[in-house]
Amino acid sequence: MKMILLxxxxxxxxxxxxxxxxxxxxxxxxxxxxxxxxxxxxxxxxGDAALARQQTGWxxxxxxxxxxxxxxxxxxxxxxxxEQHYFGDFELQDAxxxxxxxxxxxxTPNSSRQKGPKPWVRSLLHRFGLR
Numbered sequence: 843m844k845m846i847l848l849x850x851x852x853x854x855x856x857x858x859x860x861x862x863x864x865x866x867x868x869x870x871x872x873x874x875x876x877x878x879x880x881x882x883x884x885x886x887x888x889g890d891a892a893l894a895r896q897q898t899g900w901x902x903x904x905x906x907x908x909x910x911x912x913x914x915x916x917x918x919x920x921x922x923x924x925e926q927h928y929f930g931d932f933e934l935q936d937a938x939x940x941x942x943x944x945x946x947x948x949x950t951p952n953s954s955r956q957k958g959p960k961p962w963v964r965s966l967l968h969r970f971g972l973r
Contacts, residue, residue, distance in 0.1 A: 843871045845883060847917060849930035854913050858930070865919065865929050866897040872906070874934060881910040881917075896922065 847865030870890040885891040899920030903909040911918040916928040
């Protein structure tokens with residue numbers, strides 16, 4: 843499975859009037875786990891976790907598991923050049939998800955901050971039919 847960071851921006855306070863940019867694609871994801879506001883991502887191997895850590899700057903939580911950095915309701919990464927990028931959404935895709943992509947309409951961008959679950963949490967809940 844892979845994790846794709848979406849709706850990127852360089853300023854966390856930016857009001858989004860378009861989709862923003864797509865961030866890194868993290869390959870060989872085994873799972874994503876959410877507990878009381880903290881998101882961790884597990885990978886198939888130590889090498890996969892190490893590569894994802896280089897792409898995101900996320901801290902190692904456990905063997906093959908990274909702790910996702912957050913800033914308010916956004917996912918934060920540190921690029922290889924030290925820049926901070928922020929993402930309002932992520933997507934988990936299986937190997938043949940790309941072929942299904944054309945059949946699914948993307949969610950509309952959220953132009954203002956809303957109370958309640960974080961946007962990427964709402965997306966995850968929606969994707970698994972929980973909301």
